[in-house]
Amino acid sequence: MEKVLIATQKPFSKQAVEEIRSILAPEGYGLETLEKYGSEEELCDAVTDAVALIVRSDKVTAKVLEAARELKIVVRAGAGYDNLDLAACTAHGVIAMNTPGQNSNAVAELALALMVFMSRNQFNPGTGRELKGRTLGLQAYGHVGRLVAGIARGFGMKVQAFDPYLTTEQIESDGTKAVSSMDELYSTSDFVSLHIPATPETKGSIGYALISKMPKGATLVNTARKEIINEEELEKVLAEREDLKYVADVAPANYATLREKFGLRVFATPKKMGAETAEANENAGTAAARQIVGFLKHGETRFQVNR
Numbered sequence: 001m002e003k004v005l006i007a008t009q010k011p012f013s014k015q016a017v018e019e020i021r022s023i024l025a026p027e028g029y030g031l032e033t034l035e036k037y038g039s040e041e042e043l044c045d046a047v048t049d050a051v052a053l054i055v056r057s058d059k060v061t062a063k064v065l066e067a068a069r070e071l072k073i074v075v076r077a078g079a080g081y082d083n084l085d086l087a088a089c090t091a092h093g094v095i096a097m098n099t100p101g102q103n104s105n106a107v108a109e110l111a112l113a114l115m116v117f118m119s120r121n122q123f124n125p126g127t128g129r130e131l132k133g134r135t136l137g138l139q140a141y142g143h144v145g146r147l148v149a150g151i152a153r154g155f156g157m158k159v160q161a162f163d164p165y166l167t168t169e170q171i172e173s174d175g176t177k178a179v180s181s182m183d184e185l186y187s188t189s190d191f192v193s194l195h196i197p198a199t200p201e202t203k204g205s206i207g208y209a210l211i212s213k214m215p216k217g218a219t220l221v222n223t224a225r226k227e228i229i230n231e232e233e234l235e236k237v238l239a240e241r242e243d244l245k246y247v248a249d250v251a252p253a254n255y256a257t258l259r260e261k262f263g264l265r266v267f268a269t270p271k272k273m274g275a276e277t278a279e280a281n282e283n284a285g286t287a288a289a290r291q292i293v294g295f296l297k298h299g300e301t302r303f304q305v306n307r
């Protein structure tokens, strides 16, 4: 029986694993799991005889791919695939895929929750603010951005977005206003919510120049990746602007310093939790399993990311 390995430092729910198994078993694949592992070596050992690998934010490095002698496909159960060494995948003849959209709702709900949390003094006593009537700016209007927009409208927020890969018509089709530049987005939004991937172009791209343009009392919300923030510049702008706030689903490297200096104006979840719902685990995990069967049995490559 050919082996599919789930390698997750942050495990899926038991239900999600069983659903994945129930897709793979009838197709003749045996499922093994490596959960909460502590080192790359453990992953290298476990993946040696696997034909397919399912991961979350787990790093699939050149070394892992070297060890994975039987591997044909790796699926990142989730959207961002910055944890996969795509060049090494290609060099080893391994197809790499993601499962776009499958955990977007979980991330979108968290983005709004973080906005409420920051607007209510992190649930400490004192007068907070409502989201109603305030302007939300979405940096990128993909799967997550669109869902955030819909929920935000339910709160009575005005929603606008900047996405250089979409036309004005595509953004405005569901009632979101398209703005024409990043400068405009930052300077006119009470909340900017980030929904861009971590790529060579985006890493470190959110810094002083943009954040300092935000209006009085604004909050920057990052449920994307920590790498897209220029952390030193974030610290500088928070020091200069006592009205600004930063909230993130993944702690910046200088989080302890930021908390010490800026207190309740800053918050980061202890561990990335955007996709940590039963629904997201099941959606992304079963999509990964279906994509593995689709590729190994029928050569389907729709979600391949290393072309």
Ligand code: 3PG
Binding pocket: 010, 056, 057, 058, 077, 078, 079, 080, 081, 103, 272, 273, 274, 275, 276
């Ligand atoms: C994603 O890119 O899909 C999210 O960041 C989820 O990451 P996780 O699987 O590590 O929770």
